[in-house]
Amino acid sequence: MAYLEMKQITKVFPGVVANDNINFSVEKGEIHALLGENGAGKTTLMNILYGLYRQTSGEIWINDKKVAITSPKEAIDLGIGMVHQHFMLIPALTIIENVVLGMKENKQILDLKRAASDVCAEAAKYDMTIDPFMETWKLSVGQQQRLEIIKALYRGVKLLILDEPTAVLTPQEVSVFFTMVRKLSEEGHTVIFITHKLPEVMQLCGRCTVLRHGKLETTVNINDVKNKQELARLMVGKDVEFSVQKTPAVPGEEVLSIKNLNARNNKGLPALKNVSFDVHAGEILGVAGVDGNGQSELVECLTGLRKIDSGVIRIMGVEIPKLAARTILEQGVSHIPEDRHRRGMLKDMSVKENLILMNYFKEPYSTKGFLNWKWISGYAQELCKEFNVKTPSIEEKADKLSGGNQQKFIVGRELERKPKLLIAMHPDRGLDIGATKYIQSRIVAARDSGSAVLLVSTELDEIMELSDRIIVMYEGGIIGLIDDPQVTREYIGLLMAGTRPQDSLEWMSPCP
Amino acid sequence: MESKTTRSKVLSSLSTASFPVLAVIAALVIGAVLIFILGLDWRLAYKSLLQGSLGTKKAIAESLVKTTPLYFTGLSFAIAKRCGLINLGAEGQVYMGGLFAAFIGLSFAGLPRYIHLPLTVMMGFIGGGLLGLITGVLKVRFGASELITGIMFNYIAIKLVSFFVTGPLKEPGDLDQTAIMEVSAQIPRIIENTRLHAGLIIALLCLVFFYIFLWKTTSGYEMRVVGMNRGAAEYSGISISKNVLLAMALAGGFAGLAGCCEVIGVQFRLFQDFSPQYGYEGLPVALLGNSHPVGILLSGLLFGVLKSGSNTMKMLAQVPVAVIQIIQALVIIFVAGREIYNLTKLLRRNKQLEKAGGMNGN
Ligand SMILES: Nc1ncnc2c1ncn2[C@@H]1O[C@H](COP(=O)(O)OP(=O)(O)OP(=O)(O)O)[C@@H](O)[C@H]1O
Ligand SMILES: [Mg+2]
Numbered sequence: 094m095a096y097l098e099m100k101q102i103t104k105v106f107p108g109v110v111a112n113d114n115i116n117f118s119v120e121k122g123e124i125h126a127l128l129g130e131n132g133a134g135k136t137t138l139m140n141i142l143y144g145l146y147r148q149t150s151g152e153i154w155i156n157d158k159k160v161a162i163t164s165p166k167e168a169i170d171l172g173i174g175m176v177h178q179h180f181m182l183i184p185a186l187t188i189i190e191n192v193v194l195g196m197k198e199n200k201q202i203l204d205l206k207r208a209a210s211d212v213c214a215e216a217a218k219y220d221m222t223i224d225p226f227m228e229t230w231k232l233s234v235g236q237q238q239r240l241e242i243i244k245a246l247y248r249g250v251k252l253l254i255l256d257e258p259t260a261v262l263t264p265q266e267v268s269v270f271f272t273m274v275r276k277l278s279e280e281g282h283t284v285i286f287i288t289h290k291l292p293e294v295m296q297l298c299g300r301c302t303v304l305r306h307g308k309l310e311t312t313v314n315i316n317d318v319k320n321k322q323e324l325a326r327l328m329v330g331k332d333v334e335f336s337v338q339k340t341p342a343v344p345g346e347e348v349l350s351i352k353n354l355n356a357r358n359n360k361g362l363p364a365l366k367n368v369s370f371d372v373h374a375g376e377i378l379g380v381a382g383v384d385g386n387g388q389s390e391l392v393e394c395l396t397g398l399r400k401i402d403s404g405v406i407r408i409m410g411v412e413i414p415k416l417a418a419r420t421i422l423e424q425g426v427s428h429i430p431e432d433r434h435r436r437g438m439l440k441d442m443s444v445k446e447n448l449i450l451m452n453y454f455k456e457p458y459s460t461k462g463f464l465n466w467k468w469i470s471g472y473a474q475e476l477c478k479e480f481n482v483k484t485p486s487i488e489e490k491a492d493k494l495s496g497g498n499q500q501k502f503i504v505g506r507e508l509e510r511k512p513k514l515l516i517a518m519h520p521d522r523g524l525d526i527g528a529t530k531y532i533q534s535r536i537v538a539a540r541d542s543g544s545a546v547l548l549v550s551t552e553l554d555e556i557m558e559l560s561d562r563i564i565v566m567y568e569g570g571i572i573g574l575i576d577d578p579q580v581t582r583e584y585i586g587l588l589m590a591g592t593r594p595q596d597s598l599e600w601m602s603p604c605p
Numbered sequence: 606m607e608s609k610t611t612r613s614k615v616l617s618s619l620s621t622a623s624f625p626v627l628a629v630i631a632a633l634v635i636g637a638v639l640i641f642i643l644g645l646d647w648r649l650a651y652k653s654l655l656q657g658s659l660g661t662k663k664a665i666a667e668s669l670v671k672t673t674p675l676y677f678t679g680l681s682f683a684i685a686k687r688c689g690l691i692n693l694g695a696e697g698q699v700y701m702g703g704l705f706a707a708f709i710g711l712s713f714a715g716l717p718r719y720i721h722l723p724l725t726v727m728m729g730f731i732g733g734g735l736l737g738l739i740t741g742v743l744k745v746r747f748g749a750s751e752l753i754t755g756i757m758f759n760y761i762a763i764k765l766v767s768f769f770v771t772g773p774l775k776e777p778g779d780l781d782q783t784a785i786m787e788v789s790a791q792i793p794r795i796i797e798n799t800r801l802h803a804g805l806i807i808a809l810l811c812l813v814f815f816y817i818f819l820w821k822t823t824s825g826y827e828m829r830v831v832g833m834n835r836g837a838a839e840y841s842g843i844s845i846s847k848n849v850l851l852a853m854a855l856a857g858g859f860a861g862l863a864g865c866c867e868v869i870g871v872q873f874r875l876f877q878d879f880s881p882q883y884g885y886e887g888l889p890v891a892l893l894g895n896s897h898p899v900g901i902l903l904s905g906l907l908f909g910v911l912k913s914g915s916n917t918m919k920m921l922a923q924v925p926v927a928v929i930q931i932i933q934a935l936v937i938i939f940v941a942g943r944e945i946y947n948l949t950k951l952l953r954r955n956k957q958l959e960k961a962g963g964m965n966g967n
Contacts, residue, residue, distance in 0.1 A: 398839055419842025428840070436840040439833045450830065450841045459823045466821075 096121040096283055097142075097252060102151035104137055106493070108485030111137040112148070113307040119252070124274060124284045126294040126315075128328050129304035130525040131497025132483035135287050138304070139254045143175040144168040174245030175254040178261070178496065178523075182237055182244075184230035188212075191229055192244045216243050219273045234384065235266030239273060252283045257496070259288060260522055263383050263551045264586075271297055289497075289525050291321035303327045325526050333526055337533045340541070342561035345374035347410075348514050348545035349395070354404035356394050364390040366569040368404070372514070377536070377546040379560030383589050384551045387569040389431055392518055392549060396428045397421045408514060422451065425513030429504055429520045431549075437503045440492040444484055445473040447491050448506050480505035481528065496523045504532050508539060515539055518549045533559060553585060567591045625893050625900070628939035629907065636932040640924055650922040654929075657917020658910040664917075666799035670871060672909030674699075674880075676808035677863035678887025679905050680815055681733075681856045683896035685751075687819060688852035689832035694740050694755025695860040696884025697762030698733035702861025703868040704766050705732025707774060707783055707875040710790035710868065721789040725869055726807065726862070733861015734854045736762060741853030745846040751853065759884070767877050774875065782876035792870035804866030809902075811859060816898040828852055860884055889937040908933065 095118035104112040111134045119125045127135050140146045142153065144162040153160050155171055162168050165175070182191050189209045209225035216223050221239055232240065238258060245253055255274075259267050274284055274297060286298060294301055295315060301324070303310040310327060318324055325333040350371040358364035364387050372378045382388055393399035395406060397418035406413045408424050422428070430436040438447050449469055452458050457468050473487040482501045484494050491499060500523050507515070517536065521529040536559065540546050550556050556563060562576040565588040573588040637647040658668045678695050685692035692698075706729035713721055736758055743749040769783075776784040792802045819825035831838045831848040838845055863883050868875050890908055894900025915929035 396840075397842070417842060417844075418839060419844075422842050430840060436834075436836040439830060439837055441833055442829070446826070449826075450837065453826055454823050462823050463821055464823060464826060 095119060096156060098154040099138070099142065100152045100154065102138065102141060102153075103149045104134070104141060104146060105149045106485075108489070110307050112141070115151075115304070115307075115309045117302055117309065117312075119283055119285060120300075121283055122278055122281050123299045124278050124286060124297055126298040126301035127285055127287045127304070128289075128291075128294065128301055128324065129310075130328055131501065131523075131528055132495040133304040133328075134307040135304055136256055136495060139175060139256060139285065139287065142168070143173060143254060169245075169248050169250065172249060172251035173254070174248065174250030174252070176238065176241045176245065176256065176258060178257050182229050182240065185228065187226045187228055188223055188232075188240060189225035191240070192225075192247055196248065212243065212247055215247055219243075219276055221273075233266075234261050235263070235269065238262065238266075238270065242273065242277075246277075246282075251281075252285070253277065254285045254287075256287045257289070257523060258286070259290060259293060261384075264553065265383070267293070289523070289529070291324050291526065294324060295321060305330065328525070329527055334530060335526075337530060337537055337558060339537050339559070342376040342540065344376040344561075345543060347371050348374050348408065349547065350405075350407045351395075352405045354391075354394060354406065355402040356390050356399055356404075357402060358390055364569050365394065365401075368566075368569075368571055370564055370571060370574065372545040372547055374513070374543050374545050375540055376561045377540050377548055377559050379556035379563040380547065380549040380566060381553060381556045381563055381585055381589060382551070382566035386566045388518070388549045388551075388566055390569075391566070392428070392431065392516055392547075395421075395516060395547075396426065425510075427451075427507040427510045427512035427515045429507050429515075429517040431518040433499055433503055433522075438491050438499060441490060443488045444477065444482070444491055444494070444502060445469060445487040448473045448476055448487075448502060451506060451510060476505050476509060477502065481531070497525055497528060500524055501528055501532075504535075508535050511542075512539070512544055515544050515546045516549075517546065519551070520548070521555070553582060553589075557582065557585070565589055624943065625895065625904070625940060628893070628936055631939060632932045632935035635935055636928060639928055639931065640922075643924070643928075645922060645924055650918050650924045650928075653921035654911070654914035654918040656914070656921070658914030660917075662796070663799055664913070666796050666801035668906075668910050668913040669805055670800045670802070671913045672905050673802075673805045673808050673866060673870075674863040674883040675886055675890050675905040675908050676805075676812060676901065677859050677866070678883050679890030679894060679901045680811055680887075681860040681863075681884075682887045682891035683894070683901060684815065684819075684828075684859065685852055685856040686891060686896045687832045688828045688848055689835070690744075690849065690852055690856075691752050692737070692740075692755055692853070692856045692860075693752050693888075694736065694758045694884075695856070695863075695887050696880065696882065697755070697759035698736045698857040698860035699864035699867075699880045699884045700759075700762040700766045701736045701857075701864065702729040702733035703864030703875055703879060704762075704769060705729055705861070706790075706865035706868050707769075707786070710786035711774065711783060712787075713790075714787050716787075716789055718789040721787065722792065722869075725786075725790040726792075726865060729861045729865020729868075730858040731861070733864065734858035737853040737855070737857020737860070738850060740857070741850040744853070745849050763878070766875065766879075770876050776874075780876070782874045784874070786869050786873050790869055791873060792866060800871055802866070802870035804862075804870040807862065807866065811862065812898045812902055815901075824851070860887070863887075889933065889940070892940045893936060 097119045099115065099117040102112050102115045103110070115138060117138065129135050137146065141148045142162065144164045144167055147163060153162060160171060162171065186194070189205050189212060192212050193208050212225055213223060221243070229237065242253065258270065262270060278284055288294060298315050300312060300314050302312040305328065322333065322335070352369050354365050354368040355363065356365040368391065380388055390399060394401050397413065397416060401414050408421065408426065411424065413421050434440065449458050453464065457465055459465055470487060477484060477487060480501045482505065483498050504520055515536070520536065521532050524532060536546060548556065548559055562574070563585065564571050565573040565585060567589065568591065572591065572593055575585065637651070640647040640650050657664055659665055678699065681695045681698065682692050706725050709725045709728045740751050740754050740758060743754050744751045771781045774783045776782060792804050794800070794802050819829060827843045828848050828851065830841070830843055831845050835845055864880060867879060872879060886908065890901060890905045893904035911929050911933060915926045918924050918929065919926055
């Protein structure tokens with residue numbers, strides 16, 4: 094007898110069958126992975142379970158009782174909690190205020206003190222020490238995520254749905270997060286875990302369910318799965334190439350040069366300290382580092398979105414700080430932004446309208462100030478095909494696409510501009526393995542055709558696989574520059590943590 | 606694929622259209638209940654409302670006269686909204702439009718109509734547009750909220766008109782009003798023996814312009830991008846300031862046309878308080894019409910009809926005009942309530958995004 098059973102769930106959106114007759118069951122206390130390509134219907138299925146969508150047909154059973162879940166409130170009453178990729182915390186409130194927010198046990202007068210001690214006790218169970226009266230915006234992304242989980246637990250949630258929880262976490266945060274999830278499961282909580290990172294599934298989960306094109310593919314025991322290749326085959330239906338083919342770089346002229354760059358962050362504190370480096374045509378420079386060590390500010394300075402305090406930035410030999418964002422882009426710069434919802438896309442515009450964001454003022458996108466919608470439609474159709482963007486039509490509001498498919502059209506739009514300098518920040522965030530490999534190979538192809546690429550990522554594997562040279566950022570400065578392909582993961586990991594080995598030469602040579 | 610596309614398009618536009626229709630129906634039903642509670646016959650009331658607004662040729666014409674300024678001020682609010690702004694200064698812009706039109710309409714006697722009339726209309730647009738532009742400049746230059754400055758400018762503009770019609774432009778006599786506009790500056794009537802004037806055609810042209818501008822031109826696309834997501838506008842190098850200025854100037858211009866058409870199309874004079882709050886009435890028109898040209902076309906007509914039928918309703922069914930005002934207010938509350946709900950949801954999400962740096966949209 095399964096703890097949760099979803100029987101023959103079907104969900105139809107206009108033009109899309111997102112879930113097609115899916116049977117999904119979870120045992121008490123297990124960590125169950127939910128896998129599938131972008132747009133396979135994972136988020137939709139979980140939104141149904143959490144009461145955000147209503148299924149077109151099908152039944153949900155919990156503990157052998159049929160239930161009707163029409164709102165998240167009811168889901169929580171049934172012991173089901175969900176942590177979305179977009180955290181639902183209110184930054185200006187304190188931690189404890191966020192936790193008790195909207196609870197039906199709240200009295201006319203809030204007893205925050207008592208709630209605080211309860212929450213602290215709850216958190217302590219998972220080796221988390223929190224200051225309940227701290228404002229939430231001061232927390233790191235990983236801490237916010239754990240707070241979301243604590244918040245759910247405090248509501249008595251027994252089944253926790255985590256939608257791509259590790260996409261925004263750094264490797265260190267991931268391991269803390271894993272410890273917490275394991276502990277939850279030991280205590281009898283059930284966890285449903287959506288991810289695109291197969292090694293995480295192999296490490297953490299007991300069973301996994303694979304969706305493909307909205308249908309149930311299979312449910313397997315992870316012990317019966319030999320390796321991630323096999324998992325990938327289940328997801329995609331054919332063998333998946335894991336490594337990207339890449340020849341040694343042939344660097345050309347200097348495209349981007351930065352000298353002694355200083356800038357401040359949103360709180361007015363120094364974020365970049367005397368940063369200097371350069372990127373050449375035909376090479377990929379990887380920027381490694383734990384999130385929040387100045388990478389975002391660096392990219393914003395380069396794209397005209399942040400004022401610099403001092404220093405010189407040259408793109409193709411032209412000094413840019415005095416230029417507006419548009420002029421910089423017109424120098425041949427493409428920018429895949431860090432946060433696709435904040436900058437990269439317009440949620441209420443159609444896919445088609447989103448795809449012209451960078452070029453709408455140029456021929457043949459428009460003539461004499463009038464948009465050529467007919468041409469644009471053809472172009473959008475092509476681009477969606479080329480980058481495998483799954484959408485019922487190019488008229489669909491971008492908001493309605495699955496997370497990964499939104500990312501695909503943004504990356505597609507930027508790569509299509511044939512940039513001289515490509516600034517890519519987490520280009521494959523939220524993409525499935527197939528799409529990740531495709532985008533990575535396109536980035537390498539861009540390099541081979543002479544683009545200079547600045548690749549910023551918190552994922553060391555991605556950086557090491559793609560980059561020709563690597564710089565490591567720590568507390569706003571560059572702590573190491575590595576152009577030896579033999580350098581080890583551990584060495585870079587040390588640099589990311591801020592330890593600069595005394596005798597760096599010895600460290601860097603492959604055979605001391 | 607094609608059929609799916611059109612079907613989903615039709616479905617989604619139906620679902621966006623259904624809410625305003627429901628809001629209107631709900632308001633009318635509550636209105637009926639109210640009339641019933643007053644001990645009156647609601648069926649007679651609504652019948653006479655329709656009679657008074659659409660029953661005769663003359664009634665229809667009068668409804669359209671009431672509708673015309675609502676189109677202009679509805680557009681005024683809508684274009685600002687599309688750029689992410691709230692133009693509460695439309696009332697002042699209406700007055701400025703009327704004042705500027707009066708300057709030209711009272712002078713240049715003997716000019717042929719085909720020069721004098723367009724010139725006057727243009728000045729009406731410019732009068733309102735200038736005030737809108739100033740509001741925009743204050744926002745861009747000093748970060749002053751267009752909401753507050755807009756309301757303050759309303760007082761200034763209304764007093765300015767008072768000054769001119771009691772002073773420099775005052776016609777000899779007891780009344781505080783200007784002389785009659787030159788005939789060559791008057792908008793011709795389009796149906797004889799009614800007050801329906803060609804200003805309606807100008808309003809319809811503005812609706813068409815609004816549509817073409819926003820959805821067919823690059824400038825309109827920019828404006829919508831700025832209105833939807835400023836982060837994305839910055840990212841793609843679109844100037845927010847430029848678009849705020851343009852949107853406010855156009856918003857002011859549309860409102861100015863409302864005042865201008867009142868002065869040279871209906872009253873033929875400028876006097877104190879000549880606008881019965883047209884500027885504010887544009888807000889519900891745009892809200893109910895979802896800032897979309899077709900929506901505004903319909904909602905403007907609805908509000909025009911309600912306004913022009915209310916007198917007949919009072920006469921024939923003894924229902925106080927206040928009931929109509931209540932019905933109008935209910936429509937606004939329903940629509941605005943949802944709007945505010947959506948807005949707070951959006952704001953909250955944006956804030957979370959900013960702080961959390963969250964990514965994937967699921
Ligand atoms: N609110 C909605 N309206 C219309 N279509 C939707 C909506 N939500 C999802 N869809 C469609 O349903 C399909 C499944 O989307 P879903 O978000 O469940 O995918 P996913 O498996 O979570 O993908 P990803 O890995 O990219 O997040 C997609 O094709 C998407 O376009
Ligand atoms: Mg998803």
